Amino acid sequence: MPPRHTIAKAVTVTGTALHAGVSVTMILAPAASGSGIVFRRADLGADIPALYLHVGETRLGTVLEQGGVKVGVVEHLMAAAAGLEIDDLLVTLDGPEPPILDGDALSYLTLLESAGMADQDRARTAIRVLKPVTVESGDAKASLLTAERLSYAYDLSFPVIGEQYYEFAFTRAGFKAQIAPARTFGFLSELEALNRMNLAKGASLANTLALDATGVVNSETQRFADEFVRHKILDAIGDMALAGAPLIARFEGRKSGHATNNALLRALFADPGNYQRVEL
Numbered sequence: 001m002p003p004r005h006t007i008a009k010a011v012t013v014t015g016t017a018l019h020a021g022v023s024v025t026m027i028l029a030p031a032a033s034g035s036g037i038v039f040r041r042a043d044l045g046a047d048i049p050a051l052y053l054h055v056g057e058t059r060l061g062t063v064l065e066q067g068g069v070k071v072g073v074v075e076h077l078m079a080a081a082a083g084l085e086i087d088d089l090l091v092t093l094d095g096p097e098p099p100i101l102d103g104d105a106l107s108y109l110t111l112l113e114s115a116g117m118a119d120q121d122r123a124r125t126a127i128r129v130l131k132p133v134t135v136e137s138g139d140a141k142a143s144l145l146t147a148e149r150l151s152y153a154y155d156l157s158f159p160v161i162g163e164q165y166y167e168f169a170f171t172r173a174g175f176k177a178q179i180a181p182a183r184t185f186g187f188l189s190e191l192e193a194l195n196r197m198n199l200a201k202g203a204s205l206a207n208t209l210a211l212d213a214t215g216v217v218n219s220e221t222q223r224f225a226d227e228f229v230r231h232k233i234l235d236a237i238g239d240m241a242l243a244g245a246p247l248i249a250r251f252e253g254r255k256s257g258h259a260t261n262n263a264l265l266r267a268l269f270a271d272p273g274n275y276q277r278v279e280l
């Protein structure tokens with residue numbers, strides 16, 4: 001039976017928060033076996049467990065919220081932790097979001113790998129999906145289906161980008177090579193309006209694939225032709241990590257985002273007949 005994993009030592013990084021635009025220092029540190037992933041706002045003296053029940057806003061990133069304290073844009077870091085099969089981790093921030101770094105999960109994954117992995121004294125547990133669960137909102141749809149192995153499929157459709165489809169059967173090596181490098185993207189036409197709402201203030205051509213009416217503005221930084229759909233899978237992996245344990249299921253998404261992903265986990269856990277906790 002594989003043990004739970006944490007990291008071997010603390011590592012620190014400083015960078016810009018995607019929405020708040022401020023500089024944030026983040027410390028990733030080992031955590032006690034069974035503690036799960038916890039975000040700590042050192043500036044506010046508050047902890048928030050990285051669990052779907054604490055998800056508040058989902059409009060432009062997944063925001064954890066408890067007792068009026070928030071941590072925004074947790075999904076890329078959560079994806080990196082899931083990609084490395086890290087179960088227990090303390091994430092200490094002195095601001096409102098993890099720094100966005102390159103807008104991918106690879107920046108976090110590289111940092112976590114530099115800390116080294118450490119085995120815990122308990123066995124890993126997973127959540128096996130026993131019945132198909134689907135949520136729909138408008139033309140967005142997300143499902144968790146029964147499967148022997150964890151996999152993701154996503155169907156994207158956006159103006160300018162067009163249609164992209166990607167399938168990913170989860171492995172650690174596959175996550176690092178195929179999914180983690182895919183960067184976040186946004187439309188320049190929306191940027192001014194977002195900035196007026198104090199959102200995307202830290203977005204830049206260095207951390208976001210920017211689109212205008214003709215295509216990708218900073219295409220020289222693009223890593224895959226289908227980087228957009230790969231990033232949607234990255235987001236889904238990060239959002240599903242808020243189940244608090246790895247899933248044994250197939251995720252299928254079509255035009256879905258953080259709101260649908262969170263609704264999907266809430267629907268899964270609403271009925272104890274939908275799932276079973278198992279030792280790996």
Ligand SMILES: [Zn+2]
Pocket residue numbers: 075076184231235
């Ligand atoms: Zn994202």
